[in-house]
Amino acid sequence: MKILDFDSQVFLAPMAGITDKPMRKLVHSFGGGNIFSEMVAINALERKNPKTTRIADVRDEPYPVIVQLVGYDEAMFADSAKLAEDLGAHSIDINMGCPVKKIVNNNSGSYLSRNILQASKIITSVVKATSLNVSVKFRLGWDHDHINAVEFAQMCQDSGASFITVHGRTRSDFYSGLADWETIAKVKNSVKIPVVGNGDVVDAKSAKLMLEQTQVDAVMVGRAALGAPWIISQIDSYLKKGTEPQKITIEQIKKTLLTHIKELRDYYGDRTALALSRKYVCWYCKGLHNAKQFREQYVKTTDFDTAFDVIDDYFNFDGEIKQ
Ligand SMILES: Cc1cc2nc3c(=O)[nH]c(=O)nc-3n(C[C@H](O)[C@H](O)[C@H](O)COP(=O)(O)O)c2cc1C
Structure with a gap:
């Protein structure tokens, strides 16, 4: 119906x-x-x-x-x-x-x-x-x-x-x-x-x-x-x-996370967006390699310049995928 x-x-x-x-x-x-x-x-x-x-x-x-x-x-x-x-x-x-x-x-x-x-x-x-x-x-x-x-x-x-x-x-x-x-x-x-x-x-x-x-x-x-x-x-x-879901690549995960953060900044402003982005970072890297270290590093960041460096450093591998 x-x-x-x-x-x-x-x-x-x-x-x-x-x-x-x-x-x-x-x-x-x-x-x-x-x-x-x-x-x-x-x-x-x-x-x-x-x-x-x-x-x-x-x-x-x-x-x-x-x-x-x-x-x-x-x-x-x-x-x-x-x-x-x-x-x-x-x-x-x-x-x-x-x-x-x-x-x-x-x-x-x-x-x-x-x-x-x-x-x-x-x-x-x-x-x-x-x-x-x-x-x-x-x-x-x-x-x-x-x-x-x-x-x-x-x-x-x-x-x-x-x-x-x-x-x-x-x-x-x-x-x-x-x-x-x-x-x-x-x-x-x-x-x-x-x-x-x-x-x-x-x-x-x-x-x-x-x-x-x-x-x-x-x-x-x-x-x-x-x-x-x-x-x-x-x-x-x-x-x-009936389209089978395509695998999502590491590059797509990174791109989506960055878009999500951009939207958060536009809507909430930097201070709130940075705090909110922490929980999203945890979810986007769930199940990925070395995710724990990445999260630990990310939650310590206090400005977006450093936060983006941490994201760039982390998402520099390929081969791992999730759906
Ligand atoms: C973080 C979080 C916030 C939620 N907030 C609401 C809400 O505002 N209104 C609502 O009806 N349900 C809320 N729910 C329940 C979800 O809408 C949904 O019913 C529940 O997560 C079960 O679906 P799932 O097994 O697909 O997660 C929330 C769930 C989560 C995890």
Whole structure:
């Protein structure tokens, strides 16, 4: 089943601190795939907090961005959805899956799996407030004694959601253990709206496997895109045309890392970009030869001139590849 006006069966997952404008631009530069923002806190957006408003502002991006909102109060959600619409969102996603304590303690994110009535009020309120499509992302349930994904999915549908994304873990799992694709299949079977499956899709083959095993309409990829922004378009091409993903050369990894750093500098300025670049360097060189020494050297750099020298010194080998 086609999802809204998207022409791809793969979604870049919303990831706080990761799927910012620099990352979205980079993922888009490789080709196909649908793109989520980071989660945006509705209380800060409603207060017009400048930093949060900037996170939600996708007006200058020439591809659709699904903007994800997180919070509790349905009236505040409605106001925030309107603000996000004005800031260029293609559609609105509601985060009902975040397991982080700070979010859950505010009765938000995955806590809403324990308060279906409030979850329904939120969706209804957002659907009413905006002309955009509204989707919901959630987990299987609070813990393994409280798996309620089928009931939750039906509630989303009845409340007016256009599609849903199910992450095959519970709140208590956080990110550990294998995602439960069987329950994702049950969810798919229980609703008429499109379903996106999420959890442990790491490459083109596992994307295809999830589609086959669960019959979901699309897949979502999170951690596998860290340090590998090309993966979304690789999966997209494989699903559309059967194109086997090309090996990525060391030179391409270096070039992508440098582009990522450039985008970070343009968007955040040097000081913040240098700090943020450290985590990306770690991800881009994961599994490569002498990566540990490279990381140790890179994290010690205090300016971009030195940082680029360290990158140049490191990426002077070939022959090693990763997909
Ligand atoms: C660093 C990080 C940040 C995340 N931030 C969000 C978020 O803002 N909103 C959300 O719905 N999920 C968030 N997630 C969860 C992912 O969207 C996804 O559901 C999860 O990583 C499972 O998919 P994967 O197995 O492909 O990684 C985050 C995950 C990671 C690793």
